[in-house]
Amino acid sequence: MIPITKPMLGENEAEAARRVILSGWTSQGPEVVAFEREFAEYVGAPHACAVSSCTTALHLALLAVGVLPGDEVITVSHSFIATANVIRYCGATPVFVDIEPDTFNLDPTQLESAVTDRTRAILCVHQIGMPCDLAEIIEIARRHSLPVVEDAACAIGSEIFWQGQWEKIGKPQGDVACFSFHPRKVISTGDGGMITTANPEWDAKFRLLRQHGMSVPDTVRHGSSQVIFESYPIVGYNYRMTDIQAAVGREQLKRLPGIVEKRRDLAARYKKLLAEIPGVGLPVEPDWARSTWQSFCVRLPLGKDQRRVMQSMLDAGIATRRGIMCSHREDAYPVDSWSCAGRNQECSCAVGFCRKLRHSQEAQEKTIILPLFPQMDIEQQDYVVKSLFGALRD
């Protein structure tokens, strides 16, 4: 069986977890501090704050930039559902903009028409590791004085050509970037997330909110020779990462350059091999972007049934996934819980269908994700391509 992905965890990670367990301090502590410092260095960010997941990272990011109940946040429906959910955690309304069909990322030409006087932020996504068009998005955001939060869940190691040089996603080019360490992503701590920003006040807010709004972290109380009474100026959350996770994350960071390189080699090879299959649409990487290829998503030839192709692959022992979901098509998103750019009386927006989100819906139905993981060998990749070729001939 060829899986869709496989986290690259080994003895080094096991040893790191063991070291922390035997140290006697397992919750947020010195390992988290070190992981934050090393992650910040890797992406080139002034501040990095570790949390329990990318979902909680995104929630804190929206709170920090000032999203309040009744506000609108512009984003894409075509993403993992957490992207839209965090907007609703804040009591705000997601306003969905369609994607570009070839990059699966937010179409910046649709962005401006989604801005209203209730818009409080833009939440863009580097979908499956492909940097979105930040230059265009940020220019429009600046024009309207809107902060840009980047959902970079899958983009640890992605790069963008920015002001004359290649930079890592997460520097951040926007205002805040959020990453995931779920096993389906590029590197993993089991679960976990990271928030990067250049704004020291927001960074301080993340640190307060992730630990119950507690004025003095328990590490400080623990290490103090004076008695300290903490206070709780605001309502916070428990969104902490543990030191066990952080120690694993530090080992994963060491592997990261090799992982990204391998993923890029495999993606390039997929592109070359799949170009031979008539009608298969290949993912497009703009010349200013370098993806991590967290997922390799191909468009099926016209008239091919997604489920049948996927079943045929599964019968051949190959796991695939359908294209990225659309949040507005889920029952958790009744029509009054979201909006789309310029929705009006004539619109027939409904659960399952929105004519303004045509490319999002089409990408969900007409694409499939092929296995890609750093341990994959050339024989396995050849077999995937051969099996897809066979599945499409049926």
Ligand SMILES: *Cc1c(COP(=O)(O)O)cnc(C)c1O
């Ligand atoms: C996976 C993912 C998330 C959620 O990440 P968690 O760490 O599992 O909370 C959010 N956004 C996108 C685009 C994702 O792919």
